[in-house]
Amino acid sequence: MNEDVLETQARLSSLGLLAAGTAHELANPLSVVKSGLEYLDKGLERVRADKGLSKGAREELGECHNIVAEMKEAVQRMLSITAELRLAVRQDSKTTECDVRDVVEKALSLTHNMLKYKAKVEKQFKHSSLVFGDESRLLQVFINLLTNSAQAIAENGIVRIESDENEGFVVVKVADNGSGIKEEHMKRLFEPFFTTKPKGEGTGLGLFLVKKIVESYGGDIQIESKVGKGTVVQVRLRAIARG
Template sequence: MIAASALSRLLKPVAPLLPTMSISDVADRLLTPEHKAFLSLPVVDAAERPVGLVSRSKLQDIFMQRFGRDLRGRHPIHEVMNPAPLVVSLDTSLDNAAKQITGQLQYPITEDFILVDAAGRYRGIGTVLDLLKAMEARIAQRNAVLRKALVDLKESQTQLVQSEKMASLGQMVAGVAHELNTPLGYVKNNVELLRELSAPLFLLAETQATLADCLNDPACSETDLAQALEQAASAREQAAPELLVEDLSQLFSDTLYGLGQIAELVVGLKDFARLDRAMSEEVDLNDCIRSALVIARNSIKDKAEVVSQLGELPRIACAPSQINQVLLNLLTNAAQAIDGFGQIQLKTWADEAAVFVSVQDNGRGMPPEVLARIFDPFFTTKPVGQGTGLGLSISFKIIQDHGGLIRVASEPGRGTRFLLRLPRAQAAELKWSA
């Protein structure tokens, strides 16, 4: 059957553990080359039915502790076993298996999932990464079918707008993902440092507790008391808590700063997409510019300095997600037009009839023959595969549907300036693009 064969391709016939094994036996097996790709190993009973999973993460937590292997290595594996692992039947469809696993998955991912036959007997291990790759291939196949269907249809304005939106979305998500990596990286490093710095403090607390127990125990001998005092003094010297105050304070501050950057990106992404807002609403275009700058930051930061002169603007009725799409397109185009490191100037102002946005760069500029065609669909000066030629064409249509105007001035070697004009009083009917 198709569903069974799809999951069978993910099956890894890993030899299971037995409940009689010790924690050290399991650790030694996980360290072997044939098991290095797995996050966990299954435990089965005499009837070959899975009874749990032992994760590499759990064992590391034990053996990274002081004397962890000596203290717990001989203990039975049920002490570290997850008795309720993810179990998937081989006759489950790939889609249903993905729903089942992602529905029960906990983060961070520290375990694999067990595959069983129709009778519930253990047959092997499946990894979440392999499942994601299989689902990615399935999605790729479905996308290929959808792309073929789009090619068979006549190109229409709605399809062109949607195509460019998808290109903008991919660019936006890639940029945000890249921007998230930096704060996530040093937050992770800081947490690891905090764990290292706190370990001597835990040891100090433990030795002081032992000393306190000895002092309160009339039966505690002078030898035991002397030993407890010596251990507490040694732990106190190693921990040096008075020296940690400044380090810990700085680590906490840096970590909170990193989390603040992540929160800023998430809020910026939400504001940019306006997923929780109505299609049309009254907004301040300065807010749209700030959201677009957050999303475009990865594309701009190594190319140009952004100089903003944002004037006080009245709120106007528009489709914010579409205006954000236009701004993102203009900002990324400006960055791509700069050789080396340059400058992008943003300026906003208003008069009695309209609000204005100016986006100006000091990049390569455009000759007259290129300038005359930049709003034509499919026209692009970028190499094949790096541009659709739809961005400015769709931006022009979006501004036009808002009753506004988009103008451009450019000179080779001096840069380019785009000017957006949006009326304060919108037309009675706006043709929102799909």
């Protein structure tokens, strides 16, 4: 085993420990903040219900309510991120029958706030398709792909996700009309720590982990992209034969 491989493994191990520790340390205080904001929001509602309030005071309380709502959404997003971090470094895995359509719908729900201001989401599922896998890990796959699409789109974009079955595989395609990927970057997309994002943004582990998860269930992943046109990601997972 050469030094580069050993160094990569060491970095992955260290990153995993750091991510797990950071997620754990953040989860509890964020939950406290969330509870506090919910209590504050209810208090604001009670005060706003006072008929003796002036119009100006009621308007100011309305602004406070909107600010608290935005803060609650931000905290929930941070809690989701910590959950994804814990998921990414999990060592246990529970393989069961998973409905790919259900997994994709959950991923769309979790990335809704990220996509809603940037793109119209189109989806087409031919039918429910079952595969063997850990639902939480498969969810990680599609959250990552949808997040990548959202980040590649400036505004008024389209993200299309569709699934079908072909030759014993469930085939899921995630396509966007975003900025696309440069040709010289294509061959490095699945390398650990490779990223085209600015320094300090992204670890370069997203697609690396996606590929590992998909391949662990006997599947594969392919990416086609053109700069200025967009990207299509195809994930194939072994289908459970219908009885």
